[in-house]
Amino acid sequence: MADWFPELARSEIEREARFACVEVFDELPSTSDHALANADRYRELLPALFVARRQTKGRGRGARSWFAGDGALTFSTLLSPGDFPVEPIDWPRCSLIAGVAMCQTLEKYGDTELFKVKWPNDVYLAGRKVCGILVEKRELATPILCLGIGVNVNNSLEQAPPEVQQRAIALTDVTHQQHFLPEILLEFLVRFRALCEENRESLDALLPYWREHCLLTGRQVETVQGENEFAGECHGIDRFGALLVQTSSGQRRVVSGEITRW
Numbered sequence: 214m215a216d217w218f219p220e221l222a223r224s225e226i227e228r229e230a231r232f233a234c235v236e237v238f239d240e241l242p243s244t245s246d247h248a249l250a251n252a253d254r255y256r257e258l259l260p261a262l263f264v265a266r267r268q269t270k271g272r273g274r275g276a277r278s279w280f281a282g283d284g285a286l287t288f289s290t291l292l293s294p295g296d297f298p299v300e301p302i303d304w305p306r307c308s309l310i311a312g313v314a315m316c317q318t319l320e321k322y323g324d325t326e327l328f329k330v331k332w333p334n335d336v337y338l339a340g341r342k343v344c345g346i347l348v349e350k351r352e353l354a355t356p357i358l359c360l361g362i363g364v365n366v367n368n369s370l371e372q373a374p375p376e377v378q379q380r381a382i383a384l385t386d387v388t389h390q391q392h393f394l395p396e397i398l399l400e401f402l403v404r405f406r407a408l409c410e411e412n413r414e415s416l417d418a419l420l421p422y423w424r425e426h427c428l429l430t431g432r433q434v435e436t437v438q439g440e441n442e443f444a445g446e447c448h449g450i451d452r453f454g455a456l457l458v459q460t461s462s463g464q465r466r467v468v469s470g471e472i473t474r475w
């Protein structure tokens with residue numbers, strides 16, 4: 214196994230995070246595409262984790278792409294019912310749980326006030342995006358949840374074009390240190406499982422942290438939900454993860470959709 218991800222780290226993740234299968238690749242187009250394309254092959258090896266040193270065709274929400282070079286942490290998990298304590302009907306909740314789990318993981322390496330979560334699950338550092346998360350569900354004979362995550366860790370963006378620097382940042386750009394990627398990965402996986410347990414019925418246990426770290430609270434936002442577009446002031450989220458937007462005609466709950474301006 215590569216130096217950046219030693220065999221001992223893989224074994225520790227299997228044991229501590231309770232994964233039946235951990236596969237590490239030097240390069241993949243997309244860890245999530247690989248996981249979903251091979252879901253049948255891994256059906257008896259779940260939960261499964263796929264990590265890539267380099268991802269060339271990573272996917273974000275919608276048609277967006279997520280390119281990550283050396284130094285980034287890119288991985289996907291395949292989970293089935295019974296692998297973690299959230300019922301399939303409530304799997305959309307895992308999107309917000311994952312965002313908080315990563316925010317809590319990364320804030321160990323810097324000033325906690327610099328880390329924020331942007332609904333539903335992006336993580337921001339010093340006002341710029343440091344982590345993107347994509348949650349996908351496949352309705353197979355047994356439903357499968359794919360959790361795909363890309364984190365800018367050691368892939369400094371200080372030499373990136375100005376337009377990239379305005380919207381993205383890497384952890385190393387703030388800490389000025391190189392970080393051990395398997396350590397961050399293990400910390401996230403353990404936190405994610407613990408937060409799923411705490412929030413299996415609702416997000417009540419998550420709300421205090423979200424209120425303190427919500428990037429959008431108090432800001433004017435524009436949202437698109439299906440064919441509906443509306444704008445208003447963000448008032449955080451409710452106990453089921455819906456974004457609360459106070460419009461001129463009253464409060465709206467955004468259950469799914471996209472924030473187009475904030």
